[in-house]
């Protein structure tokens with residue numbers, strides 16, 4: 001089965017990193033946190049990571065935007081219902 005959509009539960013250290021990598025690899029990715037506050041914190045950490053990569057010249061600004069366009073956050077587990085793979 002082809003994987004078209006990836007879901008990640010938890011946007012802490014591991015989940016945030018995994019969601020970043022799957023979105024960077026081109027997969028539309030939904031990352032779910034236990035609350036909106038935790039989600040905002042996790043997504044902010046991903047954005048900071050990406051900013052660091054852009055500053056170091058390891059990621060182009062356009063790639064950062066494309067990656068973020070594939071990354072969706074949610075505080076509702078049901079939003080993973082369309083995912084072909086949940087990590």
Ligand SMILES: NC(=O)c1ccc[n+]([C@@H]2O[C@H](COP(=O)([O-])OP(=O)(O)OC[C@H]3O[C@@H](n4cnc5c(N)ncnc54)[C@H](O)[C@@H]3O)[C@@H](O)[C@H]2O)c1
Nearest residue numbers: 008009010011012013014015016032033034035038042077
């Ligand atoms: N950090 C590591 O180096 C490492 C290495 C190997 C394995 N792990 C394992 O990976 C897992 C996550 O580790 P971490 O370091 O990312 O922890 P973390 O505390 O940084 O992140 C876990 C996140 O999961 C969220 N969460 C908890 N319950 C949830 C729920 N029901 N729905 C949605 N989100 C929920 C928490 O709010 C938290 O943000 C753990 O099981 C850990 O043992 C971690």
